[in-house]
Amino acid sequence: MSYCVECGVKLDDSLTVCPLCCTPVINPNILMKEKNHLSPGSFSPHKGEVEPMNKRDVGLWLSIVFGSTILSCFLLNLLVFHHNLWSIPVIGACILLWLLFCPRMFFPKLPSALSLLVSGLSVIFYEYSLTFLTQEDSWFFHLAFPITLLALILISIVGILFHFVSKSLLTTVLYLFIMVGILCVFIELSIDNFLGLPLKIFWSAIVFSVCAVISIALISIMSMQRLRETVRKRLHF
Amino acid sequence: MSKTFHTPKQDWYPLDLSAIVYPTLQRKDFSSVYRLSVVLKEEIQPEILQQAIDMTLPRFPTYKVAMRKGLFWRFLEPNHRPGPFVQPDVKNFCMPMSFKTKGRYLLRFYYHGCRISMEAHHSLGDGNGGMHLLNTIIAVYLRLLGHKIPNGYLVLDITKEPHPEELEDAYLRYSNSKFRPPRPMEKTYRLRGTKEPFFTFHVIHGHMSTEDVLEVARLYKCTLTEYLNAVLLYALLKKQKEDKPFRELPVKIAMPVNLRRFFPSKTLRNFITMVYPSIDPRLGDYKFEEIITQVHHYMRYYINAKFLMGDITTNAATQRNPLIRIVPLFIKDYVVKNFYKRVQDRNSSAGLTNMGTLQVPKEMLPHIHRFDIYMGIPYSSRTNCAIISYNNILTINFASCIKETVVEKYFFQKLVEDGVKVTIESNRMN
Numbered sequence: 001m002s003y004c005v006e007c008g009v010k011l012d013d014s015l016t017v018c019p020l021c022c023t024p025v026i027n028p029n030i031l032m033k034e035k036n037h038l039s040p041g042s043f044s045p046h047k048g049e050v051e052p053m054n055k056r057d058v059g060l061w062l063s064i065v066f067g068s069t070i071l072s073c074f075l076l077n078l079l080v081f082h083h084n085l086w087s088i089p090v091i092g093a094c095i096l097l098w099l100l101f102c103p104r105m106f107f108p109k110l111p112s113a114l115s116l117l118v119s120g121l122s123v124i125f126y127e128y129s130l131t132f133l134t135q136e137d138s139w140f141f142h143l144a145f146p147i148t149l150l151a152l153i154l155i156s157i158v159g160i161l162f163h164f165v166s167k168s169l170l171t172t173v174l175y176l177f178i179m180v181g182i183l184c185v186f187i188e189l190s191i192d193n194f195l196g197l198p199l200k201i202f203w204s205a206i207v208f209s210v211c212a213v214i215s216i217a218l219i220s221i222m223s224m225q226r227l228r229e230t231v232r233k234r235l236h237f
Numbered sequence: 238m239s240k241t242f243h244t245p246k247q248d249w250y251p252l253d254l255s256a257i258v259y260p261t262l263q264r265k266d267f268s269s270v271y272r273l274s275v276v277l278k279e280e281i282q283p284e285i286l287q288q289a290i291d292m293t294l295p296r297f298p299t300y301k302v303a304m305r306k307g308l309f310w311r312f313l314e315p316n317h318r319p320g321p322f323v324q325p326d327v328k329n330f331c332m333p334m335s336f337k338t339k340g341r342y343l344l345r346f347y348y349h350g351c352r353i354s355m356e357a358h359h360s361l362g363d364g365n366g367g368m369h370l371l372n373t374i375i376a377v378y379l380r381l382l383g384h385k386i387p388n389g390y391l392v393l394d395i396t397k398e399p400h401p402e403e404l405e406d407a408y409l410r411y412s413n414s415k416f417r418p419p420r421p422m423e424k425t426y427r428l429r430g431t432k433e434p435f436f437t438f439h440v441i442h443g444h445m446s447t448e449d450v451l452e453v454a455r456l457y458k459c460t461l462t463e464y465l466n467a468v469l470l471y472a473l474l475k476k477q478k479e480d481k482p483f484r485e486l487p488v489k490i491a492m493p494v495n496l497r498r499f500f501p502s503k504t505l506r507n508f509i510t511m512v513y514p515s516i517d518p519r520l521g522d523y524k525f526e527e528i529i530t531q532v533h534h535y536m537r538y539y540i541n542a543k544f545l546m547g548d549i550t551t552n553a554a555t556q557r558n559p560l561i562r563i564v565p566l567f568i569k570d571y572v573v574k575n576f577y578k579r580v581q582d583r584n585s586s587a588g589l590t591n592m593g594t595l596q597v598p599k600e601m602l603p604h605i606h607r608f609d610i611y612m613g614i615p616y617s618s619r620t621n622c623a624i625i626s627y628n629n630i631l632t633i634n635f636a637s638c639i640k641e642t643v644v645e646k647y648f649f650q651k652l653v654e655d656g657v658k659v660t661i662e663s664n665r666m667n
């Protein structure tokens with residue numbers, strides 16, 4: 001057994017560094033032995049994993065609820081209240097909700113990218129289904145579809161950055177502000193385009209400027225270690 | 238003072254007053270799970286251990302259960318499925334325990350070398366109840382190996398039916414104070430650390446002679462618990478000073494008190510309440526002797542039957558309120574979780590529990606080296622300390638999910654300064 005020269009505590013044979021202060025243990029007697037001959041210690045070296053939760057039952061129950069809603073609305077629209085296609089938004093909403101929530105319950109290991117793609121396509125499908133009710137589709141092609149597509153692309157980019165670059169709170173907030181800024185500008189331009197007005201930004205310019213200022217402030221905080229630590233200390237709650 | 242027992246029906250058990258809170262705090266990376274371990278003097282035989290568990294568990298009906306959801310409250314339902322099964326130990330113990338899937342046990346058993354470990358969800362019971370189960374399993378295991386082990390102390394007779402008092406919610410029996418003192422709600426110093434990724438659980442384990450620590454405590458004219466509380470407060474104060482905060486905040490420790498010491502009950506379920514010894518550095522710099530005096534007087538003032546009864550009455554009042562009772566469970570979950578996150582969790586800087594000195598029948602003494610207790614993953618990024626003493630071995634376990642070990646370092650360095658010989662083990666950097 002060795003003692004930590006910094007803390008004065010006796011250290012178990014399995015330890016090569018003091019777990020309290022990270023001071024390496026240098027014991028001439030142990031140096032003579034091979035590292036593999038160190039005591040295995042009383043803690044297991046193997047990592048465990050939690051069993052995944054079974055949500056299949058909830059998924060099945062939701063499928064029955066959505067399925068019966070779709071069927072009953074369809075029959076009511078067909079046989080009783082058949083003056084217009086009122087059941088389309090209800091049926092579309094049920095399919096949309098099923099596609100948003102249920103696939104993960106049946107396939108817990110479904111890749112996030114595929115899940116996002118399915119969710120995005122289901123939103124686009126739902127918006128398109130509403131054109132049957134409004135009897136015209138220009139709003140879909142000029143407004144809903146481009147905005148949904150851009151939102152989907154931006155969410156995918158944020159997802160990739162979140163997964164591969166950084167998951168810290170500050171970075172996540174930065175991604176969100178950049179995304180909101182870009183999306184607002186695009187929404188205003190799309191509205192102008194849809195109404196046949198000249199392409200100009202007004203309210204979205206204010207939102208974009210606020211987002212840009214906050215993003216620049218966040219980037220400067222993140223790039224300076226000392227500043228980041230100070231913000232963390234001063235703002236801790 | 239005492240009323241007749243509330244003997245629950247045998248086909249389901251409502252959650253006790255403390256147990257109601259734990260499932261609401263469940264997150265993907267957090268469950269209120271604690272671990273009790275025993276290190277025997279011989280290598281563990283997993284098949285015999287499994288046999289011992291299968292024989293013992295029916296004697297503890299409130300542990301052989303699964304958690305189910307009602308419209309207004311959760312409840313425990315007897316679980317007749319096979320299990321729980323013993324498995325090789327893991328490095329990152331106290332992993333989250335999902336109870337949302339029907340039929341899952343809220344218990345886990347592990348073995349590693351000479352060590353048997355039991356992990357239990359806090360909804361089943363507190364450390365005292367869990368220790369009864371573990372001790373009975375050890376006794377049955379040793380009997381299966383051919384040793385003669387009698388019942389007694391925490392070893393229960395597995396051939397007898399459980400006493401109704403073992404299954405009761407003892408809070409209901411004793412929460413009848415005429416006055417409900419308000420809950421302490423003060424913002425305290427919170428340890429900030431670098432959070433480790435999911436599935437990381439760090440333990441720093443220190444063991445020492447109980448006599449050595451008692452000797453030091455006697456020099457300071459206090460009890461062992463008061464001394465160790467003071468050392469932890471001292472470590473936290475030192476850490477706060479080192480952080481150079483904009484303004485200092487009080488440092489508080491959340492310490493569970495075993496209510497069985499004051500209100501007779503054989504319950505194996507939760508029967509604890511929290512006290513919060515604290516030091517306010519805004520009043521000035523405290524010397525270690527002054528911290529000890531403060532803790533000593535706090536404990537003497539607050540830990541008595543009258544104050545504790547008032548405290549549990551305050552807690553029970555919410556559960557008894559008919560308006561709260563009829564609120565659907567999902568709303569209760571939301572409110573309780575937010576209250577805990579915003580108020581209760583911020584009310585203390587660290588947790589410390591002392592199980593005291595564990596006694597076993599003398600025939601078991603030659604087979605057991607030591608006992609360990611771990612408080613499990615802390616709800617926020619802080620450190621939890623759990624203490625137990627057995628046969629002159631005092632073990633102090635710090636459990637955390639953060640990289641930094643500054644508080645643990647100051648804690649053990651203070652013990653060494655006071656002349657206690659500490660031996661450290663850890664699952665960090667293994």
